[in-house]
Amino acid sequence: MALQRIDKILSSQNIGSRNDIKEMIKKKRISVDGKIILKPDEKFDPNISEIKVDGNIISFKKYLYVMMNKPSGVLSATYDKYDKTVLDILPKEFQRNGLFPAGRLDKDTEGFVLITDDGELAHKMLSPKNHVYKLYKAVVDKILTDEDVHAFEKGISLGKDDFLPASMKILDEHTALVEICEGKFHQVKKMFNAVGANVIYLKRLRIGGVFLDENLSAGECRQLTENEISDILSKTHGI
Numbered sequence: 323m324a325l326q327r328i329d330k331i332l333s334s335q336n337i338g339s340r341n342d343i344k345e346m347i348k349k350k351r352i353s354v355d356g357k358i359i360l361k362p363d364e365k366f367d368p369n370i371s372e373i374k375v376d377g378n379i380i381s382f383k384k385y386l387y388v389m390m391n392k393p394s395g396v397l398s399a400t401y402d403k404y405d406k407t408v409l410d411i412l413p414k415e416f417q418r419n420g421l422f423p424a425g426r427l428d429k430d431t432e433g434f435v436l437i438t439d440d441g442e443l444a445h446k447m448l449s450p451k452n453h454v455y456k457l458y459k460a461v462v463d464k465i466l467t468d469e470d471v472h473a474f475e476k477g478i479s480l481g482k483d484d485f486l487p488a489s490m491k492i493l494d495e496h497t498a499l500v501e502i503c504e505g506k507f508h509q510v511k512k513m514f515n516a517v518g519a520n521v522i523y524l525k526r527l528r529i530g531g532v533f534l535d536e537n538l539s540a541g542e543c544r545q546l547t548e549n550e551i552s553d554i555l556s557k558t559h560g561i
């Protein structure tokens with residue numbers, strides 16, 4: 323990795339804003355390889371140098387991985403002229419350049435969105451050939467039957483839209499869990515439409531081996547743990 327300014331390195335690790343870091347430098351709270359830093363534009367390679375704040379080592383994380391419980395009404399996009407996006411509602415402490423939502427949930431869909439700046443992981447997570455399954459809870463406007471389950475299991479073909487076999491588990495007359503490993507536009511809604519149902523509520527509950535944290539209310543987020551970062555690409559499935 324190229325040399326980077328110390329204020330940029332520390333703000334990328336959510337230690338504080340560039341201004342906060344400037345203040346910390348003034349107070350001589352930051353050292354690199356044992357030397358107190360005096361200016362915010364001093365440059366280092368964060369993968370090589372030992373950076374300390376108040377004597378505590380900062381273990382440099384190249385990428386950020388944030389789990390958001392997306393509320394309905396917010397777009398899974400980086401920018402929109404009219405509507406709020408997941409990046410607009412991302413708390414300040416997580417904001418940094420290069421973040422994007424890995425995969426799209428519709429505006430009215432709730433649940434797990436991964437926000438990251440790791441393009442390689444996002445690509446792996448989204449490519450159907452990697453079999454990273456996504457689990458959804460859907461509420462529909464018709465009474466679900468075993469025939470619908472079988473139709474999903476066979477794979478639904480709508481002429482221009484072909485969907486791979488998917489699992490469905492009926493929870494009650496109008497509610498089901500659905501697991502898919504593709505992420506085609508309006509996929510779950512279209513699959514239900516194909517069996518004569520309209521989706522009236524949709525929430526993503528799991529990506530790969532990682533469940534949406536139940537403690538996150540709509541709009542809240544937290545960083546993934548190290549285990550979750552590897553589990554997100556897990557081929558775990560079954561409902």
Ligand code: URA
Binds near residue numbers: 508509511
């Ligand atoms: N399928 C849909 O139809 N919508 C979503 O937001 C996600 C999956």
